Amino acid sequence: MSLHLRGVKPPITSDQQPLTKVPKAPAYLSVQARAEWKRVVPVLVSRRVICAADLAQVETYCLMAGRVREIEEQFSAAGGLIDVKLFGVQNRAAQTARQIAATLGLDPVSRARLGNNAPEDDGDNPLSVS
Structure with a gap:
């Protein structure tokens, strides 16, 4: 059985044309979304895993994470x-942010994939399917 049929995500590797400096946050981002941009984009640039084409996805992640915080502030104010x-x-924004975070390598599981580029070795497992 191929790796693709087992539900194993491919490892995250450096992009071929990664950003080398942190771009300025878009002006339309809310205060909370801008704070998230300033928190995560430097990490992504230092890991060399995003390019200019990925910025729309990063913007969406920041918007959704910011929306979750904005709604939480409204709950607190009430x-x-x-x-x-x-x-x-809030729940849908949190789900979207979580899904995008995983694709960008911002959660523990996807960060672990950053350092593990070797395929799994099922050689000693008698239950493995080849």
Whole structure:
């Protein structure tokens, strides 16, 4: 069975034309989204895993992470009362941010893939399928 059929994600490797300096955050980002940009983009640039074409995905991640924080601030301002509609929006934004973070290497599992470029060795496993 090939690696692609096992649900194993390919390792994250350096991009062929990675960004070498941190781009300025887009002007339309909210305060919370801009803070997330300033937190994660320097990390991605230093890891050499993003190029100019990836910036739209990074922007979306920052927008979604910022939206989660904005809604949480609204909940706090309302004394902890939760608006069910806002909670749904917050939940979807958090899911989207989590999914994009994984593709960018911003979660522990995808960070582990950064350092592991070798395929799995199933040689000693009698249950492995070749």
